[in-house]
Amino acid sequence: MLFDSPAYFLFLIPVVLLYWRLNQRAQNIFLLLASYFFYGWWDWRFLALMIGSTTVDYLIAQKIAPSRADPHRRQWFIFSIVLNFTILGIFKYFDFFAGSFLGALDRLGIHNLPLPLIRIILPPGISFYTFQEVAYIVDVYKGRIEASRSFFDYGLFISLFPHLIAGPIQRPGHLLPQVQKPRTFDADRFFDGLMLIFSGLIRKCVVADNCAVLANAVFGGQFGPSNFWLVLLGTYAFTWQVYGDFSGYSDIARGTAQLLGFHFMVNFRQPFLSNRLQEFWRRWHISLSTWLRDYLYIPLGGSAHGQWKTARNLFITMVLAGLWHGANWTFVIFGAIHGVVLAGERYFFPARSKSTQPDVPPRSAGFLTLWGQRILTFNILGLSLAFFRATSLRAAVQLLAGLSNFAWRSEYASAFFMLCLFSIPLFVVDLLLEASNHEYPFATSPYAVRTALAAAALLMLALFSGSNLNAFVYFQF
Amino acid sequence: MPSSTSSSEPRALFYSKLLVGISALLIVLFEFLSGYLLKHHSETYDRVSHQYAEAVKMQPATPGQPTSVLMVGNSLLLEGVDVNRLKELTSGQMHICPIFLEATGYYDWFYALQRLFREGARPQVVVLGVGVNSFLANSVREDYVPLMLFDMRDSLGVASALKMDRTATSNLLLAHSSAFWDTRTVLRTQILRHAVPHYRELVLLLKPQPSIPPPEQFQTIANSRLERLRELCESHGAKLVILVPPTPSSVDAVRQMTMAAQRARVDTLVPIDPAALSVKYYQSDELHLNPEGAKLFTTALATFLPRSVDHEQAASPN
Numbered sequence: 001m002l003f004d005s006p007a008y009f010l011f012l013i014p015v016v017l018l019y020w021r022l023n024q025r026a027q028n029i030f031l032l033l034a035s036y037f038f039y040g041w042w043d044w045r046f047l048a049l050m051i052g053s054t055t056v057d058y059l060i061a062q063k064i065a066p067s068r069a070d071p072h073r074r075q076w077f078i079f080s081i082v083l084n085f086t087i088l089g090i091f092k093y094f095d096f097f098a099g100s101f102l103g104a105l106d107r108l109g110i111h112n113l114p115l116p117l118i119r120i121i122l123p124p125g126i127s128f129y130t131f132q133e134v135a136y137i138v139d140v141y142k143g144r145i146e147a148s149r150s151f152f153d154y155g156l157f158i159s160l161f162p163h164l165i166a167g168p169i170q171r172p173g174h175l176l177p178q179v180q181k182p183r184t185f186d187a188d189r190f191f192d193g194l195m196l197i198f199s200g201l202i203r204k205c206v207v208a209d210n211c212a213v214l215a216n217a218v219f220g221g222q223f224g225p226s227n228f229w230l231v232l233l234g235t236y237a238f239t240w241q242v243y244g245d246f247s248g249y250s251d252i253a254r255g256t257a258q259l260l261g262f263h264f265m266v267n268f269r270q271p272f273l274s275n276r277l278q279e280f281w282r283r284w285h286i287s288l289s290t291w292l293r294d295y296l297y298i299p300l301g302g303s304a305h306g307q308w309k310t311a312r313n314l315f316i317t318m319v320l321a322g323l324w325h326g327a328n329w330t331f332v333i334f335g336a337i338h339g340v341v342l343a344g345e346r347y348f349f350p351a352r353s354k355s356t357q358p359d360v361p362p363r364s365a366g367f368l369t370l371w372g373q374r375i376l377t378f379n380i381l382g383l384s385l386a387f388f389r390a391t392s393l394r395a396a397v398q399l400l401a402g403l404s405n406f407a408w409r410s411e412y413a414s415a416f417f418m419l420c421l422f423s424i425p426l427f428v429v430d431l432l433l434e435a436s437n438h439e440y441p442f443a444t445s446p447y448a449v450r451t452a453l454a455a456a457a458l459l460m461l462a463l464f465s466g467s468n469l470n471a472f473v474y475f476q477f
Numbered sequence: 478m479p480s481s482t483s484s485s486e487p488r489a490l491f492y493s494k495l496l497v498g499i500s501a502l503l504i505v506l507f508e509f510l511s512g513y514l515l516k517h518h519s520e521t522y523d524r525v526s527h528q529y530a531e532a533v534k535m536q537p538a539t540p541g542q543p544t545s546v547l548m549v550g551n552s553l554l555l556e557g558v559d560v561n562r563l564k565e566l567t568s569g570q571m572h573i574c575p576i577f578l579e580a581t582g583y584y585d586w587f588y589a590l591q592r593l594f595r596e597g598a599r600p601q602v603v604v605l606g607v608g609v610n611s612f613l614a615n616s617v618r619e620d621y622v623p624l625m626l627f628d629m630r631d632s633l634g635v636a637s638a639l640k641m642d643r644t645a646t647s648n649l650l651l652a653h654s655s656a657f658w659d660t661r662t663v664l665r666t667q668i669l670r671h672a673v674p675h676y677r678e679l680v681l682l683l684k685p686q687p688s689i690p691p692p693e694q695f696q697t698i699a700n701s702r703l704e705r706l707r708e709l710c711e712s713h714g715a716k717l718v719i720l721v722p723p724t725p726s727s728v729d730a731v732r733q734m735t736m737a738a739q740r741a742r743v744d745t746l747v748p749i750d751p752a753a754l755s756v757k758y759y760q761s762d763e764l765h766l767n768p769e770g771a772k773l774f775t776t777a778l779a780t781f782l783p784r785s786v787d788h789e790q791a792a793s794p795n
Contacts, residue, residue, distance in 0.1 A: 187489035414679040447492035
């Protein structure tokens, strides 16, 4: 069930209405069943996998808390981590690694090795719920949180439908207590939830889907052979598409959670206003970048052992972050580019690197310097996203190879105009949010004004959302 | 509200309800307006609904009457066939009813024909002309078609045939039932046409062109589709003719299509060899025929179609 489909709202409205009429225990059971229905809407067969993996982690967590004097604590912990990543590996990466291995052997002259490719469909959201399960197991093992006694509570923490398919990845310490305690209806937060849903729909259906039309045409080769202008058009269009798409998804997820009395962490904070790639990752997909920082980068040693090891840890973290996005060498290269640039920034601008908080660091640069850095960061991001979007390394290289050709066609002007038409409003919204530090534009305006804005947003949706491209980019991860 | 309500802010609750109410009202308004605009201002709706109504009335010719021919296709026929001239040139031999809708292909017309037959249409000959690419495409047009050419059963059938997920299926069903959902793409296109300079030229580049699969796959796909179409037509007493309109660089595809049709025991009609038609007969999109090309194609069609439409070959009606 996609967040921007009518089916989702036909599901959501009765769920919210019924949910608030139940007591806390019934609410949790009802939400768990609703979440399983939401997940099963794609394919009922994948439910068994998710329920199975939830059950195993629930049972293992009972054995590994520091308070338990279980002699096999450590073994259970390792078993759970290995199991979670094995399941993820089989479903997401087996064919990629097996195919790459066979390809390498083929180049060495070893042909027809009987290594089968399993060609399994990727269960939706497996990367997201696996990371959430791993975070839970690690936190219980380290004694940061108590293991959940109720299966329903733990099951709901993993499968709560607003975050189930594409995050934001929720920390156990943040979401689990909300699941375990009674939720009270807060009308202010409910209204804000509705506004976030409207904001998310505009970002997804108006900005992302219209930019996607342009990006798809460039990356699909419909504009002809690559050149400088097409690289610019394709990468910019895709950069705005993926931002509108995923920040829109996150807004709808957070808005939906608020309708149900939950709070999800902010996932995007005006990332295109970053003046370094380091800052970009503090503003982009924050739930993933902080997860990687806490569960991968810091356990690898973080920045505690000198510049060389810091650079190594950054590179490993970003390559794995790239691979998390998909089983393709294009994602590995995307991650590697970010790893190299981040390591370079650490080396050349060490002072700024000290902040590990997701908060935006204060700026002291002048206006022109700041905007110059922002534009440079945006372009580095855009070029790296060429690998993210391309179907193969060869396609990405072919596109970027056109950078030295400046041949212009009159249709490009219309395409750039269309890109500006849909991306500049979001950019202006980001500037407003940056200045106000709000979660959606005009968040402190009177209710009547915000209601009118939401009605205007619905009108915009009606007029501009019909591009027939409604799959979310991050659903494939 | 619920027992667990602490109701911190009654105004927030009031405006939440107001916002939901306004949204519901706007959706009803959009639906009403879309229906109105569609029925009173859409040339496509007007054309297709009239053509469809005519087609439903088609019956086999009695002795001495011209053969009834239902001709369906996409923009290749809409731009490439001068229907009035064709009717004029073939008036003694055929009674032609066209339904032309842009951007349609095999799936659109298979289910549309199924519905037409179900509603009582009994043409003696069905001529399908969508071009090879569109015939092989695995897609269905998601505006106009669900609303005008499908019923609920067809929408479910096409969703199943295209292996659509439940969200896509529900969107298709909604497009069948809601004028707004069906035509929102059209609405967006109209606005962009006014907002973006030279949008018409741009959109030609933005639309992905379906590619021709490799020969073996081509034959498998085309063969099964042609057989299904033939069986559908024959079971309702109609003969199927596949009309292949010319497109640049379609020479090889036309040859393969002819081979597949022979295997599936379906007549193909290639009134003009694409290789013989130079670029000057095409529009600037290098896909559709211009008026000069259409004149040429219509004349050739009027010459060759009556030969394909052999009354004696038509299967007997049920």
